[in-house]
Amino acid sequence: MAEQYSGADAFVEVMNAHGVESIFFNPGGEQSLIQATIARNRMLVKPSPRLVLCLHEAVAMTAAHGHYVVSGKPQLVMVHSELGTQQVGGALHNAQWGRVPMVLFAGFAGTPHRQNWKGDPFDQGLMVRNSVKWDHQIGPDESVQEVLVEALKVAMTEPRGPVYITYSRDALAKKVDRVPIAPRSIRALPPPAAQDLARTAEILVNARNPLIVAGYTSRYPETIPALIELAETLAAPVLTSQVCLNFPTTHPLSAGIEQILGSVKGNPYVGDADVILVFDYDVPYAAAAGMPKADAKIVHFDVDPLTCGRPLWGRGADLFVKADSRQAIPMLTKALRDRITTELRRQFAERAGQIATTHRQWKSEWRSRALAEASKKPISPDWLCRCLADVMDEEMVLVNHTISHSASPLEQIERSRPGTLVGCPAGSIMFALGAALGAKVAVPQRTVVSIMTDGGFVWGSPVATLWSARAYKAPFLGVICDNQSYGFIHGLVRRTAGESESGFSDKMAFEAGVDFVPPVDYAGVAEACGAYGRTVEDPDDVPGVLRAAMDEVQHGRAAVVDARLERP
Numbered sequence: 001m002a003e004q005y006s007g008a009d010a011f012v013e014v015m016n017a018h019g020v021e022s023i024f025f026n027p028g029g030e031q032s033l034i035q036a037t038i039a040r041n042r043m044l045v046k047p048s049p050r051l052v053l054c055l056h057e058a059v060a061m062t063a064a065h066g067h068y069v070v071s072g073k074p075q076l077v078m079v080h081s082e083l084g085t086q087q088v089g090g091a092l093h094n095a096q097w098g099r100v101p102m103v104l105f106a107g108f109a110g111t112p113h114r115q116n117w118k119g120d121p122f123d124q125g126l127m128v129r130n131s132v133k134w135d136h137q138i139g140p141d142e143s144v145q146e147v148l149v150e151a152l153k154v155a156m157t158e159p160r161g162p163v164y165i166t167y168s169r170d171a172l173a174k175k176v177d178r179v180p181i182a183p184r185s186i187r188a189l190p191p192p193a194a195q196d197l198a199r200t201a202e203i204l205v206n207a208r209n210p211l212i213v214a215g216y217t218s219r220y221p222e223t224i225p226a227l228i229e230l231a232e233t234l235a236a237p238v239l240t241s242q243v244c245l246n247f248p249t250t251h252p253l254s255a256g257i258e259q260i261l262g263s264v265k266g267n268p269y270v271g272d273a274d275v276i277l278v279f280d281y282d283v284p285y286a287a288a289a290g291m292p293k294a295d296a297k298i299v300h301f302d303v304d305p306l307t308c309g310r311p312l313w314g315r316g317a318d319l320f321v322k323a324d325s326r327q328a329i330p331m332l333t334k335a336l337r338d339r340i341t342t343e344l345r346r347q348f349a350e351r352a353g354q355i356a357t358t359h360r361q362w363k364s365e366w367r368s369r370a371l372a373e374a375s376k377k378p379i380s381p382d383w384l385c386r387c388l389a390d391v392m393d394e395e396m397v398l399v400n401h402t403i404s405h406s407a408s409p410l411e412q413i414e415r416s417r418p419g420t421l422v423g424c425p426a427g428s429i430m431f432a433l434g435a436a437l438g439a440k441v442a443v444p445q446r447t448v449v450s451i452m453t454d455g456g457f458v459w460g461s462p463v464a465t466l467w468s469a470r471a472y473k474a475p476f477l478g479v480i481c482d483n484q485s486y487g488f489i490h491g492l493v494r495r496t497a498g499e500s501e502s503g504f505s506d507k508m509a510f511e512a513g514v515d516f517v518p519p520v521d522y523a524g525v526a527e528a529c530g531a532y533g534r535t536v537e538d539p540d541d542v543p544g545v546l547r548a549a550m551d552e553v554q555h556g557r558a559a560v561v562d563a564r565l566e567r568p
Contacts, residue, residue: 002179004177005175005178006174006176007144007176008173009037010144010181011034011037011144012037012038012048012049013145014144014145014148014149015049015076016047016049017182018074018183019073019074020073020075020076021049021067021071021442022050022051022052022438022442023049023078024052024075024077024078025052025053026057026078026080026084026087027078028080029107030080030167030168030172031107033173034078034172038051050441052441052468054464054465054468056087057085057087057089058087058088058089058090058091058430058434058461059437059461059464059465060077060078060079060434061092061094062091062433062434062435063437063441064076064077064095065095065100065434065435066434066438067438067439068102068438069098069419069422069435069439070397070419070422071419071443072219072419075101076102077103077104077105080107081106081107081108081124081166082127084106085127085164088104090428090429090430091428091431092128092131092132093426093428094425094426094431097282097285097425097426098243098424098425098426099216099219099304101156102155102162103148103152103155103162103163103164104128104132104162104165105165106124106164106166106167107169108124108137108166110122110123110124124137125137125164131162132161132163132164133154133161134151134154134163135163135164136163136164136165136166137165137166138166138167138168143176144167144172145181147165149181149183149184150184156186157187158304158324159303188324189303189327191327191331192323192327192328192331196321197332200277200319201332201338202339203275203299204234204275204277204336205344207297209272210273210274210276210277211237211239211270211272211277212234212239212247212276213238213241213270213278214227214240214246214247214280215241215243215246215279215281215282216246216280217246217279217280217325218245218419219244219280220326223246223325224245224246224247226333227246228247229329230329230332230333230336232253233333233337234348235253235348235351235352236253236277236355237253237254237255237269237355238251238253238255239257239258239267240254240257240258241257241258241423242258242259242260242284242406243424243425244423245257245415245416245417245419245420245421248415248416249414249416252352252356252359252360254359256362257421258284258288260284260285260286260288260403267288267290268290270292273292274293274295274296275299276292276298277301278300278301278302278317279301279302280301280302280325281300281312283312283313284425285425285427286403287313288406291314298313298318298319299317299318299319300317300319301321301325301328301332302321303323303324305322366382366411367412370385370386370412371383375539377537377538377539378537378565379537379563379564379565381402381405381565382412384408384479384481384542385408385409385451387543387546388409388412388479388546389412390546392449394417395417396420397419397420397422397439397440397443397449398413398422398451399423399431399436399439399448399449399451399452400421400424401429401435401453401456402452404453404481404483405481405483405487419443422435422439428459429453429456429460430459431456432451432453432460433456433460433462433478434461434465436476437465437468437469439476440469440474440476444474447477447550448476449476449477450477451478452479452481454481454484454520454562457478457480457522458520462522462526462560463525463528463529466560467529469531469558470529470530470531470558476558477549477553477559477561478558478559478561479546479560480522480560480561480562481565482522482563482564483565483567483568484567485515485516485568487568490515490568494509497512521562522560523535523560523561525560526558526560529558531557531558531559532548532549532558532559533559533562534548534560534562535564536561536562536563536564
């Protein structure tokens with residue numbers, strides 16, 4: 001007779017087999033068997049993922065998101081039934097747009113006779129169906145092991161994304177046969193067709209101003225050196241997504257990090273390109289200014305033929321190739337080399353030199369602008385981010401979710417190593433705090449710095465996040481770009497009202513609900529949670545405050561710096 005154990009034991013074995021290191025959760029009664037099983041196993045030094053208690057469900061989801069970006073490992077988030085599912089809120093939206101492979105695991109709250117207002121049977125999965133790849137309720141005759149293995153396979157299959165599984169407490173309590181558990185094989189995509197590679201190579205060698213745009217390629221870190229080799233072969237600038245680092249900003253062919261709406265700068269390479277070569281990319285939820293020329297050719301390599309339902313810059317690609325970038329990038333490099341003549345090599349070398357010169361000029365201009373604003377009051381976002389760059393090294397992880405000031409951290413802070421940039425891919429601004437917590441749990445030996453809006457600090461559930469950071473010894477530095485308003489919305493409302501900046505009074509802004517007046521004492525909130533907190537208003541104080549905050553973090557205490565910037 002086969003050995004039997006509980007469904008909760010089976011749950012733990014599935015997590016172990018799939019490399020799930022931490023489970024971010026907020027508890028409900030139906031999870032108690034899992035909690036007890038993991039606690040017992042860890043006391044006995046038996047393999048088990050770590051439970052990381054989060055005092056708000058959205059923090060649990062966002063922490064799992066941040067963990068994945070730096071670890072590359074599948075995630076599991078546990079919440080309490082439909083109530084916990086609803087509390088996850090916009091964090092699930094971010095995970096969907098970020099292609100994050102995670103299982104959202106929730107108890108089932110339905111009863112046989114429960115109906116909705118239309119008279120249809122209660123369907124708990126309906127709440128999340130637009131945001132997940134698969135949702136499933138574990139039935140009474142189904143195996144917990146089988147369902148969870150399938151859920152993780154679906155989540156990790158390209159294009160990756162979240163899945164939703166509901167269960168009853170009985171599914172975890174009943175005895176099941178112990179069976180060997182191994183991750184199901186994920187079928188690899190076939191290599192790109194030779195004719196598609198040939199067509200792409202011909203388009204590229206004939207381009208005068210090609211641009212490479214990379215979105216999610218660094219989920220496989222080995223693509224970073226391959227992308228560098230492709231860029232150097234073609235002598236093309238590379239614009240990397242703001243959600244993760246796909247190309248080092250220190251490289252002379254770097255076109256910088258993509259900015260989002262709120263930045264008035266955009267990126268000139270997008271508008272100048274005659275060919276845009278795109279890998280694993282979705283146009284941001286809030287795209288920055290700047291569109292490709294109408295006659296620019298777009299060639300798109302991606303694992304997702306729908307690009308998550310979003311066409312590129314409002315138009316389809318001229319050529320779409322469904323392919324794994326791990327294969328496609330080296331194969332395309334070879335196809336290019338086979339076509340590069342001596343004359344083309346000379347032209348490419350000249351183009352590479354011009355791009356490198358532009359790269360140096362940009363960096364010099366960005367730095368000069370920041371230094372020129374070192375004494376500007378209120379504090380300049382460029383000066384704040386320049387000072388932040390001075391206390392960071394290349395191994396530190398930067399979690400960035402700024403909006404109105406999105407250009408400043410992306411221009412002032414260099415990123416060159418895989419897994420050192422974590423950005424929000426979608427529209428929920430609750431991202432920066434929880435993602436920093438998850439990143440620190442994933443890489444406890446590295447320092448994590450999170451820069452965010454003031455609204456993002458509020459939405460990020462700071463009490464819940466800072467408690468978990470303290471409890472699990474996962475300190476990070478949080479820096480708030482505090483303009484005491486919804487900066488982008490402030491400008492939009494003012495323009496809608498037909499008011500000039502001088503005519504849009506503080507009173508009118510308050511009545512329109514776009515300003516945070518009186519300002520919140522964010523440093524005080526941090527101190528109340530056991531973190532180091534400082535408010536800084538004088539630009540001369542910024543370097544010292546950031547150094548002191550970083551020192552606190554490196555000695556094991558989370559820190560929050562509230563930098564008061566100019567109000568819109």
